[in-house]
Amino acid sequence: MRTLDTSTAPPYCPAGSGQEQPLPGAIPWPTDGLNREQLARHGKELIRQTLPFTVENRRLSWWHFYSTLLVIGLFGAAVAMPLWWPLRLACSVLLGLSLVRMFVLYHDYMHGAILKGSRFAEVFFKTFGLLLMAPPTLWKQSHDYHHGHSCQYVGAEQNRLPLLSTHTDLGTFPLLSTEEYARAGRLKRLRYRIARHPLMILLASFSIFIFSICMVSLITQPRHRLWSLLALALNLASAIALALLAPDILLY
Numbered sequence: 001m002r003t004l005d006t007s008t009a010p011p012y013c014p015a016g017s018g019q020e021q022p023l024p025g026a027i028p029w030p031t032d033g034l035n036r037e038q039l040a041r042h043g044k045e046l047i048r049q050t051l052p053f054t055v056e057n058r059r060l061s062w063w064h065f066y067s068t069l070l071v072i073g074l075f076g077a078a079v080a081m082p083l084w085w086p087l088r089l090a091c092s093v094l095l096g097l098s099l100v101r102m103f104v105l106y107h108d109y110m111h112g113a114i115l116k117g118s119r120f121a122e123v124f125f126k127t128f129g130l131l132l133m134a135p136p137t138l139w140k141q142s143h144d145y146h147h148g149h150s151c152q153y154v155g156a157e158q159n160r161l162p163l164l165s166t167h168t169d170l171g172t173f174p175l176l177s178t179e180e181y182a183r184a185g186r187l188k189r190l191r192y193r194i195a196r197h198p199l200m201i202l203l204a205s206f207s208i209f210i211f212s213i214c215m216v217s218l219i220t221q222p223r224h225r226l227w228s229l230l231a232l233a234l235n236l237a238s239a240i241a242l243a244l245l246a247p248d249i250l251l252y
Contacts (some may be wrong), residue, residue, distance in 0.1 A: 054113075061114040065105060065121070072098045079252045092252040103132060110140055130234055133209035135227035138217055210235075 031039055075095035079088055106125050108114045115121035129136045176184065176192055184192070194200070200207045214228040242250035 056114055056116075058115075065115065068098060068102050068105060072102060080246075080249050088252050099132070102128065103134075106132075106134075107143075110136065110143065130227070130231045131238075133205065133214055133231050133235060135214070135224070135231050137227050138213050138221075138224050141224075142213065 031042060034042060072095065075091045075098055078091035079095055081088075083091075105114065106128055109116075109121060109125045110129075126136050129139055181189065181192065210232070214232050217224040217228045218232075239250065
């Protein structure tokens with residue numbers, strides 16, 4: 001097992017004049033007190049030391065993919081069979097968790113971390129993203145923005161059509177300062193409170209994936225409209241077909 005060598009990292013130095021002492025219980029960061037040039041050197045060294053961890057074990061990636069696909073198939077078959085209803089319900093929950101695992105693999109594939117260059121993986125995951133209301137182009141746009149602006153406060157923007165009302169709504173949750181919230185009108189406050197309500201996560205399939213990702217892009221982003229429309233059409237057609245032919249499967 002590899003470990004990160006921190007022997008070359010600069011010693012901890014609190015920000016300021018260098019005379020201050022860290023607060024009791026505070027965890028020092030290796031970059032505290034560094035200037036821009038020192039930060040650049042430290043960042044390059046950190047990247048150099050972590051490069052060995054970025055090498056993919058291709059065989060292991062395929063194992064995770066096919067084993068997850070097999071589990072999804074088994075639980076999906078159990079849900080479709082006329083079994084005792086508590087057993088079908090349990091398999092339905094496990095099927096959902098298995099789909100979450102495949103979504104994790106989808107996430108890693110979209111980052112280029114696994115199965116890069118595989119035509120089969122490309123077709124599978126693009127189809128999977130459409131079925132889960134996360135079209136590849138939209139997911140990459142929003143998720144890459146999220147990674148590029150993590151822990152950054154951007155502030156409010158005006159006249160945005162999505163439900164969320166700040167620039168940080170793209171791929172993450174909005175953040176208003178107390179001053180911005182105090183200046184905001186009733187409608188903006190309501191949108192902000194709705195966006196940060198726990199029900200937004202509980203009902204994420206509708207609030208985030210269907211509405212924020214697919215529906216909003218149909219209005220605001222012409223270059224993504226085809227993908228959004230295709231994702232919505234596939235899911236609507238599947239739901240209608242199951243409702244007419246196998247409502248019990250749709251329920252589970």
